[in-house]
Structures are given as C-alpha cells and as structure tokens.
Amino acid sequence: MIDVWDNIINTFKGYANWAWSEITFSTEFWYINYFLWLLVVSVVVFAFEVAFPWRKTQKVFRKDFWLDFSYMFLNFYVFAFFLSGFFTLIWELLSYFNIDSDSFVILDLKSLALWAGLLIFFVVNDFVQWFTHFLLHRFDFLWQFHKVHHSVKEMGFAAHLRYHWMENVFYKPLKTLVVLLFFGVEPQIAFIVHFISIAIGHLNHANLNIDYGPLKYVLNNPKMHIWHHAKDLPASHSNGMNFGISLSIWDYIFKTNYIPHDGRDIELGFENDEKFPQSLIGQSIYPLGKKD
Ligand SMILES: [Zn+2]
Ligand SMILES: [Zn+2]
Incomplete structure (x- = not known):
C-alpha cells in the first residue's frame, strides 16, 4: 500500500515538474x-477568424x-494534474490483478x-473518441457533464477546449487503451497526433466558413460541427x-451526419440553457447546484 501512495505522489511530482518546464x-x-x-x-x-470571419457581426472577443x-x-x-494521480491509482489496481501494458497489444507499430503508424494510431484513436462522444449524448448521466461544452452560445476557436473536467475521466481510459493496443507508440507519434487533433478541433469551432471541399466527408469542419451545437434537434x-472529433x-458511416442548410446563424446550446451556470466554478461543480 505504501508503494501505491509513493507512486501516486511521484506521479504528482512528475506532472508538476513537467507542467512547469512547459510553461517556462x-x-x-x-x-x-x-x-x-x-x-x-x-x-x-484566431488570426484567421479575425481576418475572415464567417459571422461578421460577431465580436472578436465574443x-x-x-x-x-x-x-x-x-x-x-490543472485538472489533468489531479487526474494523473487518480489514473496511477487505477493502474496500480490493475497491476494487482496481473494486468499490465503487454496484456492488450495487438499490433507492433514499430x-x-x-x-503508417501515425495514420493507424490517429484513425483508431479518433474512432474511439467519436464513440465516447456519442455516448456522452446518449446517456443522461454523461450528458450532464457534456452540457458544459454545449453551453457555448457564440462559437469561436477557444470553445473547443471548454469542457467539464469529468470528460477527461471518460475519454482518458479509452484513449489509454488505444495506446496499449499498439506496441511502440512513441511519444513523438502521440505528440504529433495530439497536435493534429488540437488544430482540427480549433478549426471545427472557429468562426470560419470552410468545409475543405470534397474532404468534408473525411475531415470534420466548422460548417459541420456548428450543427453539432444546434439548440433545436430534428426528430x-x-x-x-x-459527433466527429x-x-x-x-x-x-453510422448515419449520424446532418447538415440541412448553412448553419452560420443557427441558435446554439440546449433546452433550458439559460438556467445553466455561467461561471467557471459553477460549471466545474455542475451538476451539483443544478436548478431544474
Ligand atoms: Zn457533443
Ligand atoms: Zn464542439
């Protein structure tokens, strides 16, 4: 048991050192x-949004x-720091049952x-996230946390990373499983894939009138993702x-696509979103303090 706590404390220390070296x-x-x-x-x-805005009346600092x-x-x-300790604890519990990283490997990317390694990792990782996102909408318990992301009323690139810290708890184990499926996911591969995803995710939420032409059937884009945030859902x-990431x-493929017309000016949010907390703290402790 002492070892477990030592490992958790070391994870916290390692994470804090890493974060500090990054921001400095x-x-x-x-x-x-x-x-x-x-x-x-x-x-x-952000520069593209300012130079070529889709909704021209939307303020730059919306x-x-x-x-x-x-x-x-x-x-x-900050949130990832606390979760890193939590995941170390889970990992320790798994190793107690003799489950370790070699238990899952199905393909050696090395x-x-x-x-090819990059592409396979990117596609499998993206599918797992698509499915997780689908579940966040499918089950009411999960939707309560995902509402934070959907409380955006005016869309812009930074809305991409507005999400409840609990979403890390749902996504992370599945993403870790994907890493474990492939032997030899080098940190560089994980890093590159992560940043391709960040760039696409920022663009999906940006105030930009783009859909990448015929590539729209493969790549998520602002004109598609805006409909994901539509307040009124069709029957x-x-x-x-x-749900694409x-x-x-x-x-x-799964027939969950829906772009009935240009979504530039549709209302965003969800039913009763006017009662949803507006502050960072209120949203972070939600659904505690829920009003309806
Ligand atoms: Zn969603
Ligand atoms: Zn979104």
Missing part, C-alpha cells in the same frame, strides 16, 4: 512542448471568450513505417448529430 519553456527539446504548440495553433486560428481561454489551460494543466436525430467519416 524549459523542456529538454523546445519543440516538444504542448504549451508552446497550443499557443501557436491558437494564435494562428461572449465567453475569456472563459473558454481559461478552460484551455485549466483542462490541460514494425511499420512512421507515416430524426433526437440524441444529437455530427477530427474525422467526419464516422458520422457518414
């Missing part, structure tokens, strides 16, 4: 720095811009070319639609 730009290799790339991707997508901006960093560093998709192809 003192990582061993400057280019492997999430904080740096999060800033770069955010600034680039409603909740700073709330979403806070979420970007809190979800990356035996493939780098691009044909009463549990939601367009980076790829839209899963929605086309």
